[in-house]
Amino acid sequence: MASGALVIAILALAFAEAFAGDPKPLQDFCVADLKSPVFVNGLVCKDPKLAMPEDFFFSGLDKPGNTNNRVGSNVTLVNAAMLPGLNTLGVSIARIDYAPYGLNPPHTHPRATEILTVIEGSLYVGFVTSNPNKFFAKTLHKGDVFVFPQGLIHFQFNVGDINAVAMSGFNSQNPGVITIADAVFGSKPPISDDVLMKAFQVGKEIIEELKAQFK
Numbered sequence: 001m002a003s004g005a006l007v008i009a010i011l012a013l014a015f016a017e018a019f020a021g022d023p024k025p026l027q028d029f030c031v032a033d034l035k036s037p038v039f040v041n042g043l044v045c046k047d048p049k050l051a052m053p054e055d056f057f058f059s060g061l062d063k064p065g066n067t068n069n070r071v072g073s074n075v076t077l078v079n080a081a082m083l084p085g086l087n088t089l090g091v092s093i094a095r096i097d098y099a100p101y102g103l104n105p106p107h108t109h110p111r112a113t114e115i116l117t118v119i120e121g122s123l124y125v126g127f128v129t130s131n132p133n134k135f136f137a138k139t140l141h142k143g144d145v146f147v148f149p150q151g152l153i154h155f156q157f158n159v160g161d162i163n164a165v166a167m168s169g170f171n172s173q174n175p176g177v178i179t180i181a182d183a184v185f186g187s188k189p190p191i192s193d194d195v196l197m198k199a200f201q202v203g204k205e206i207i208e209e210l211k212a213q214f215k
């Protein structure tokens with residue numbers, strides 16, 4: 001019986017690890033040495049004796065990103081590369097700006113759950129679960145909060161004729177982003193037409209047209 005309990009405890013621990021975000025730190029902080037040529041899981045620490053208040057600081061999230069692009073949105077992400085003191089701490093933050101009817105297009109964060117709050121304007125937001133692909137969506141207004149579970153495809157669309165602003169927190173120092181359309185139709189080198197024709201069940205012309213949008 002004791003060994004049964006041990007197995008359950010080990011399984012519980014394994015699942016806790018599997019569903020957690022970034023690994024736990026082994027010291028108070030590990031300010032990233034962004035110039036180190038060494039590759040590790042995360043970023044190399046600089047000597048903690050040399051850490052300064054500036055290492056834990058970033059300024060500028062009051063400034064809107066430029067939304068004058070084809071989707072009408074702009075994400076200003078403050079990850080460990082932008083704020084070296086975040087290294088090993090398992091969190092990051094972003095400001096997202098949306099032009100009227102601007103879209104933060106369908107994308108996923110492979111390493112983080114995202115919690116978003118609307119600062120200005122109204123957003124239609126949603127995510128899709130892993131197969132069998134249930135869609136969850138909601139219209140958010142100023143002060144509303146929504147969560148996008150780790151790894152799931154999600155988007156935000158400004159449904160107003162004024163600019164919108166949101167702030168998001170992530171449980172990773174480096175959430176990563178895969179923008180679906182860009183990844184599938186704009187990869188370098190490109191995925192072959194044969195693969196995409198079969199996957200999307202359409203002809204070559206449609207695939208070529210889609211690829212042309214992401215050159």
Ligand SMILES: *[C@@H]1O[C@H](CO)[C@@H](O)[C@H](O)[C@H]1NC(C)=O
Binds near residue numbers: 066067069073074075
């Ligand atoms: C986002 O805004 C910044 C700051 O204005 C700008 O440098 C950057 O090019 C913009 N990114 C996109 C994708 O438009």
